Amino acid sequence: MHKAPPVKSGIVALIGPPNVGKSTLLNSLLGQKISIVSPKPQTTRNRIVGVVNGPEYQIVLLDTPGIHQARDPLNLEMVKIALATLAEVDAVVFMVDVTMPLPGKTPPAYLPQEGRPTVLVINKIDTVAKDRLLPIITAYQHLYPFTAVLPISAMTGDGTALLIEELCRLLPVGPRLYPEEMPTDATERFIVAEMIREKIFLKARDEVPYSTAVTVESFKEDEAKGLTTIHATIIVEKDSQKGIIIGKGGAMLKAIGQAARRDIEELLDQKVLLKLWVKVEKNWTKNPRMLKELGF
Numbered sequence: 001m002h003k004a005p006p007v008k009s010g011i012v013a014l015i016g017p018p019n020v021g022k023s024t025l026l027n028s029l030l031g032q033k034i035s036i037v038s039p040k041p042q043t044t045r046n047r048i049v050g051v052v053n054g055p056e057y058q059i060v061l062l063d064t065p066g067i068h069q070a071r072d073p074l075n076l077e078m079v080k081i082a083l084a085t086l087a088e089v090d091a092v093v094f095m096v097d098v099t100m101p102l103p104g105k106t107p108p109a110y111l112p113q114e115g116r117p118t119v120l121v122i123n124k125i126d127t128v129a130k131d132r133l134l135p136i137i138t139a140y141q142h143l144y145p146f147t148a149v150l151p152i153s154a155m156t157g158d159g160t161a162l163l164i165e166e167l168c169r170l171l172p173v174g175p176r177l178y179p180e181e182m183p184t185d186a187t188e189r190f191i192v193a194e195m196i197r198e199k200i201f202l203k204a205r206d207e208v209p210y211s212t213a214v215t216v217e218s219f220k221e222d223e224a225k226g227l228t229t230i231h232a233t234i235i236v237e238k239d240s241q242k243g244i245i246i247g248k249g250g251a252m253l254k255a256i257g258q259a260a261r262r263d264i265e266e267l268l269d270q271k272v273l274l275k276l277w278v279k280v281e282k283n284w285t286k287n288p289r290m291l292k293e294l295g296f
């Protein structure tokens with residue numbers, strides 16, 4: 001009788017400094033957008049599950065907030081989420097990018113001390129000439145005993161197949177942890193709120209994206225009309241920020257809504273009516289009660 005080959009399956013943390021391309025890699029491996037991406041650091045604020053399936057493997061990738069020197073309560077929570085992820089995984093992907101300064105002599109204290117496979121991924125190789133890579137690879141090889149060092153471009157997909165191969169080698173044989181048709185455990189409401197937040201990261205400047213949170217108030221699907229109506233609130237910290245988000249004659253809010261609606265329609269595969277409100281919650285990023293209410 002034909003016997004199916006054993007499946008390799010396990011949980012892998014995707015960690016590293018902000019802005020190196022962790023969420024871009026998650027989306028690229030999934031073939032769909034689950035985790036939001038922007039050119040600004042500290043875009044991701046939560047742990048985001050992406051389940052990558054192949055005929056003989058299932059890699060449960062955990063995208064995390066970028067690890068940085070945090071000061072205010074929101075950022076401290078974000079870093080805590082990233083570090084806590086390390087406790088529950090079979091392997092770690094530590095991501096850096098070629099635009100960062102070369103590492104010094106001391107590896108980040110949060111890299112596993114022993115026993116846990118840790119793969120270094122050097123991202124954004126599409127932005128440098130090939131001959132610039134070798135010194136970067138060597139510097140990291142001297143930094144820490146990485147299980148493997150893989151240069152990739154999350155944007156073009158260059159090198160990502162090798163990363164999958166390497167992770168399959170490292171993961172244990174075992175049953176799939178998630179159904180194959182389930183790319184994430186994030187709710188549609190969460191992803192919708194994130195997509196709105198992403199547009200604010202892309203369109204607003206200075207501190208405004210960092211003072212913004214989004215909550216989805218209601219989500220109603222009219223099957224007969226093939227239309228989902230979504231009401232969401234954009235929370236800011238100050239009246240002046242509310243003015244910026246709304247913009248001249250409401251132009252900014254309209255642009256945020258239009259861009260988010262396009263992404264949400266693709267996610268839900270349905271027409272969407274998106275209604276946005278802007279609300280001021282004074283200093284919510286520093287208020288433990290508000291942070292808890294917003295899921296931190």
Ligand SMILES: Nc1nc2c(ncn2[C@@H]2O[C@H](COP(=O)(O)OP(=O)(O)OP(=O)(O)O)[C@@H](O)[C@H]2O)c(=O)[nH]1
Pocket residue numbers: 017018019020021022023024025036037038039040041042043044045064065066067123124125126127152153154155156
């Ligand atoms: N050129 C190039 N740009 C990339 C690549 N991967 C990601 N980027 C860009 O780098 C920026 C940051 O990408 P993200 O995926 O949001 O980075 P992140 O590590 O998740 O960032 P945080 O969530 O803030 O920690 C975005 O502008 C991406 O388009 C790549 O392989 N090549």
Ligand SMILES: [Mg+2]
Pocket residue numbers: 022023024035036037043044063064065066
């Ligand atoms: Mg991210």
